[in-house]
Amino acid sequence: MRKSLHPLLWLFCCIAFIAVQPTAIGQTAGDTTIYQVVEDPARFPGCEAVDSTVEFKRQCASQQLLAFVYQNVRYPQEALEQNIEGSVVLTFVVEKDGRISSPKIIKDIGGGCGIEALRVIGAMNEAGVVWTPAKNKGQVVRSVVNLPVRFRIKEAPAFTITAYGDSIYTRFDEALAYEGGEEALAAYLDSRLKYPPVGNDSCRVGNIDIQLLVQANGDVRIVDLTDYNDLGFDFWYEAIDAATSTLGKWKPAVYQGRKVPSAFDISLSFTPTIDACKTVVEKFDLAGRLINEGATLFDQEKQEEGLAKMGEAIALFPNHAGLLLVRGQAYLDMNKLAEACADLSKARRIALVKWYDNILPLICR
Structure with missing residues (x-):
């Protein structure tokens, strides 16, 4: 048993677009290239109707993006308990139709911060957010956006x-x-x-x-x-x-x-307690020990050994949502999204837990 902690925290996000070297130069009709450097970068919506310069629209869009992240992000409990602060960096593609695709974590600080930032990006598509896509030489193109999100703990309401x-x-x-x-x-x-x-x-x-x-x-x-x-x-x-x-x-x-x-x-x-169930109870206890051993190894940065132990536990009880949630979170921490999707989706069906509902549409592609 443990004391329940559900603090509500203020979280400050620092957002900017990071410039990187281009990987695409040419452009043709029906171009499907994903550009990392463009003449007119993609912009978060909300400022296109403003009668002003393109530069002003970019600044306005950055403020709108900051507001969206601030309103949707939640400071992870694990990060709070470990006093983790810092910046997570995500990368994603803004498609020609303004949708978000291919989100990934390229820098994480642990404690669930990377996954939380990734969840917020997924919430954009769910909320119907449509970006103004990037342009090169007057043509709409697919482009990469790198997004830093800063996590900083402030005193919470009581x-x-x-x-x-x-x-x-x-x-x-x-x-x-x-x-x-x-x-x-x-x-x-x-x-x-x-x-x-x-x-x-x-x-x-x-x-x-x-x-x-x-x-x-x-x-x-x-x-x-x-x-x-x-x-x-x-x-x-x-x-x-x-x-x-x-x-x-x-x-x-x-x-x-x-x-x-x-x-x-x-x-x-x-x-x-009946004798006929003794073997099942022993297997259940063994699964509990194995999942704990796996989690300990994973926390010690022995990730593959930890996953192996978790796999042994789940092999004993394939429909134990608690075991699936532990391994699913481990896969998320490793950015193995397909594997995380499988475990977390199954746990969702078994236990009806909604903890990952906002991120499942993003990782289950």
Whole structure:
């Protein structure tokens, strides 16, 4: 179990077009060459109707692009926790019709910043953003744009508001706490959680994560539920029942002298106890150890060894969304977009997680 952190951060983006040496010189009718240097560079929309010089339109377009990125980017939680700041550089092609294609990360700072910047670029096509394409000798051409995006952490507001209107404080003087501490919470949930008898027929095993909101008055309710193994409604019921039965056992968070609503992430494991399911449970435990070993190796920059361990884990449980998400994120970090698409799309179908919805259309091509 871990304390949930969902800070809302201010993020500043520094955007410019980086000049590089040309790789294309000639131009013909029906030219499909991708130009890196052009006479009239591609421009972000919003300024073409301005009655002014081309240079003014370029400056205006840069400001519009900055505004778009600023409004859509979200500081990655991992980067926040590791205090990562710096500039990510992306490259993409502006097609003749103004669409974005072939986005790639050419410089990353880690912590999910590169992937987040890539997601924002993908959001342009989804939002129907159409660039003014580049021109050479008066002809519309395909062109490369290199885009630096700067990530800088600023002090966040004390709370965020969910899609359902709930305020969840992420900064406090006294954190949300369970009576007796997290070990007591784990012991209580272990004693309370029931394995649905219906699961024994097929030896269902898996994990469900619940985000529990504890209000200032001590009331509790479920904010989110993630079923990584498609266990189904009977398991959801037991997970929700166990989590909400902690009502009255929490000490609410305190901020500036008053109690405030805060959230806590609870991870619950369901394993059958009948002898006929013993082998399945052992495989499940082994898969968990392998994925952890793989993640550790990957973090130690032993990427191929880490991926191999992750592959062993997934071979044991091919439909475990949690395992697929770990390897999918690893592939994203390596800029292996096709492999990331396969894992993350499958995890999306199994667990209905929406964490990568904005980036999947971009990487699944």
